[in-house]
Amino acid sequence: MGTDQKTRMDIINKIPEECISKIISFTSPRDVCRSSLVHSVFRAAADSDAVWEKILPSDCRDIISQSSSPHLYSLPKKTLFFHLCDHPVLMANDNISFSLDKHTGKKCYMVGAKGLSISWGDSPEYWQWTSILESRFPLVAKLICVWWLEVKGRIETKLLSSNTTYGVFFVFKFWRIHIAFHRPVELTVNFEGRVCESSKKVILDPPTNEPQSRMDGWMEVEMGEFFNGNGDDGSVMCRLFDYDGYIKRGLVVEGIEFRPKCSG
Secondary structure, three states, X not given: OOHHHHHHHHHHHHOOHHHHHHHHOOOOHHHHHHHOOOOHHHHHHHOOHHHHHHHOOOOHHHHHHOEOOHHHHHOOHHHHHHHHXXXXXXXXXXXXXXXXOOXXXXXXXXXXXXXXXXXXXXXXXXXXXXXXXXXXXXOEXXXXXXXXXXXXXXXXXXXXXXXXXXXEEEEEEEEEEEEOOXXXXXXXXXXXXXXXXEEEEEOOOOOOXXXXXXXXOOEXXXXXXXXXXXXXXXXXXXXXXXXXXXXXXXXXXXXXXXXXXXXX
């Protein structure tokens, strides 16, 4: 070891771990993990609850206490963070899931099909509610037959991370036999009570550049985006619809996801 390097190591050894923890807690989850490679003192700080409690959302305890897995908050906070990144937890009503973005630590939510407004969704001749092994939710919606397709979702902005641009994603798949999704559907996103701020048409099948495969076995298409400011109190509305009069079959709706954009 050279003299300069030894001097730097000696200086690091004299810095209290609490100071290092305080400093790195203001960085990103990725930077905290990188800092653990610098020195054993940084590694100890990067594993500490003090750092990861700062990175976790300030209301994380309350959120977890209202979930179907309240015991999770007793985990070491670094373990809890990565668990929430990789394993979304269901809230008590099973209609919404909560997770964290691995790069930023910001909140992600998915409103499950049961929490959406689906036209004719309560009519078994049009929609079937069924369980699918790869879904995080107990039930998903399977389209039997409709001419009028409309799926609407809503989320309160106070649930989301502030000062963050969110993308809204329709999460779906098809049964083996599906009909009429080679025609475009319209997607909109807007704050409740305001004019539509985002609107576009997308063909769901065959998948083009718009629908993308997900790691969980589903597909998604971005419906739009919005900026959630500091202290905003309201709701964001999103909608997929198609009134072209053609019979449609075989769409499976898991939900609509709200997650931070530009996160890595």
